[in-house]
Amino acid sequence: MxxxxxxxxxxxxxxxxxxxxxxxxxxxxxxxxxxxxxxxxxxxxxxxxxxxxxxGAGPLEGLLSEPDITDILVNGADEVYVDRGSGLEQIVLRTGDEAAVRKLAARLAASAGRRLDDASPYVDVRLPDGTRFHAVLSPIAAPGTCLSLRVPSRHLFHLDDLISAGSIPPAGASVLRDLLDARLAFLVSGGTGTGKTTLLNCLLSLVDESERLVLVEDSSELRPDHPHVIRLEARPPNVEGTGEITMRDLVRQALRMRPDRLVVGEVRGAEVVDLLSALNTGHEGGCGTVHANSASDVPTRLEALGAMAGLNRDALHSQLSSALQAVIHLVRAPDGRRRISEVRVIGRTPTGHATTLPAVRFVADGNLELCDGANRFTKLLAGAA
CATH class of the missing domain: 1.10.10 (Arc Repressor Mutant, subunit A)
Known part of the structure; x- marks a missing residue:
């Protein structure tokens, strides 16, 4: 009742x-x-x-415990959307009026040690259970206070799970294993919700147990099935505006912790400069994720991030060309299915700038298609490039 x-x-x-x-x-x-x-x-x-x-999370508590839900979005009073892996769907759930939603948002922020009020009307934090929580208060947000919750996966996916789900063809799994074994430096690219973190987690779980993984993340999401993992997590400033620990700070600290593989969960700011520098100075096999609409956009995306650290275009491309070897790109189909679309290698244009060359395409029928960059990719896997 x-x-x-x-x-x-x-x-x-x-x-x-x-x-x-x-x-x-x-x-x-x-x-x-x-x-x-x-x-x-x-x-x-x-x-x-x-x-x-x-x-707790009030009316959202039941949703947070559902195993298939990855995202919960609240758009003001009684307007709730969830993503169960097939795209957003609106559900019938009473959240209460605007005052109730605002109170819920403030309470969730407080549980993570952050303030949310008219003086500080938005927040982006990780809740104690690992959920990524973002909120913007009304009237800045319309039609009312907006909440976004990214729920961490309760199931540890392995490569076989992605093959079963159709995200990777069986032959593609061998390509990814070879890439890891060759200790190539790579980025997993794609848009929001394409499964970048899930794929990277699967790949890190395949790394040899003798290697030490040091993970640097803005919000801890990676949980590889590996015996030797060190996690470093950034920290926002407190209400007085002090105490901030940036991703760039942590990348520098990670380099002093003898990583066999340096992993940046999401390259999203000036830390790209320190990551590329590390990959250019003997830290092989480093990896991370980056938001990009296509694999060909990755150099441009990194160029923009490098500019945030004061690195000019030519210097960024020079670093990128020698630091990074491959890009694995993910897409999300209209039916919500996430899959790898291609693997590209890093090359140079006649002007000396970095570019990406398609090496292997993962076509929709589950087959692999070799492209112009396949020969270079083969040489990289053999350690001859």
Whole structure:
């Protein structure tokens, strides 16, 4: 039986006025005083709803526990979307009015030690359970306070799982294993929600157990099945504006921790300069992810990120050409299926700038198609390039 919002509000208001905890005994008394049914199931349902509001994710709590949900989006009052792997779908879920959504957003931010109010109207944090939480308060956001939750996977995917799901053809798995064994430096590229982190996690799980992985992330998401993993996580400034630890700080620290493979979960800022520098000074096999619409856009994307650190175009391309060997690009089909579309190698244009050359295409029928860069890719795998 579902408790009506009006009844729940009356119980909440009474308990708040009395300063009482939502214990079963007290809730039953309030229900009787309001002329409601005070049976055991109703009492327990009200108690659970009030405790979720006070401590958990409120009406979103049930969604966070569903194993297939990767994203939860709240667009103001009672407008909720989820992604179960096939794209966004709107669901029927009562979140309460704007004040209730705003209160929920502030509580989730507070659980991660951050403030969310009119003076600081947006936040991007990782919740204690690993969920990535972002919120923007109304009226900056319309139609109301907007919440975005990226739920960490509860299932550790392996390469065989991606093959079964159709994300990688069986022959493609051998290509990826060879790339890892050759210790090529690579980036996994793609748009939002294409599965970049999932693929990188799978690949890192295949790295030889004798190697030490040092992961640098803005928000900890990678969980490779590997016995020797060190994780470094960036930290935003506190409410006084101090205490920030940037990705660039952590990449520099990681280089002093004897990594066999330096991994940057997502290359998104000035840390690209330190990563490329590291890959140019003996740190083989480094990798990470980057947002890009296509593999051919990766050099341009890195060029823009390098500019944030004051590195000019020619210097960035010179570093990139010698530091990075391959790009693995992911796409998401209209039906929501995520898959690898191609592997490219890094080359140079006649002007000396870095470019990407298609080496292997993963075509829709599950076959592989060799492209112009295949010979160079073969040489890189053999250590001859």
């Amino acid at each position: 579902t408790v009506s919002p009006d009844l729940l509000e009356r119980v909440r208001a009474t308990l708040a006025a009395e300063g009482a905890e939502p214990t079963p005994t007290r809730v039953a008394a309030v229900l009787r005083a309001n002329g409601g049914i005070a049976g055991g199931p109703i009492v327990l349902e009200v108690v659970e709803a009030l405790r979720r509001e006070a401590m």
